[in-house]
Amino acid sequence: MDKSKIQKLKKDLEEDKEKVEKELESIAKKDGKVKGDYDTRFPDFGTAQSPDESALEVAAFESTLPVEYALEVKLQDINNALAKIKSGDYGQCEKCSKPIDEKRLEVMPEARTCTKCQKKK
Ligand SMILES: [Zn+2]
Structure with missing residues (x-):
């Protein structure tokens, strides 16, 4: 893959990362101990006064977990x-070491595997 293409994908990745x-x-909230790890904040609907309200809090907490x-x-x-x-290894499939299709990287610059290996999963 040529350098200018990699630079473009790098920019996309950095923008994605920020988002x-x-x-x-x-x-x-960011976990201070583990870099890159986050704790889901328990949503606060005020002090729960009835069992119904507590259930609502738990439901909201559980629904954010898969997203997180x-x-x-x-x-x-x-x-x-x-x-x-x-390190210069970008664009290589982690499973079969073959180059990942550039079109795939344009859509998903963070892809770790080629389309073939992805399908095998
Ligand atoms: Zn592969």
């Missing part, structure tokens, strides 16, 4: 891709 981090911050998880995975993939750009 994902902002989204994570809006639903979770998906964002964290995406952030890890983005960081992984940025590290690979630095």
Whole structure:
């Protein structure tokens, strides 16, 4: 892959990273101990006075967890891709070591595997 293309994808990745981090911050507080790890903030609807209100809080908490998880995975993939750009391994499938299709990287610059390996999963 030529350098200018990689630079463009790097820019996309950095923009994505910023977006994902902002989204994570809006639903979770950053864990100071583990870099890149976030704790989902327990939503506060005020002091729960009835069992109904507590149930509502738990439901809201549970619904943000999968979102937080998906964002964290995406952030890890983005960081992984940025590290690979630095080391010069970017665009290589992690499973079969073949180059990942450029079209796939344009749509999903954080992709770790080629389309073939992705399908096998
Ligand atoms: Zn592959």
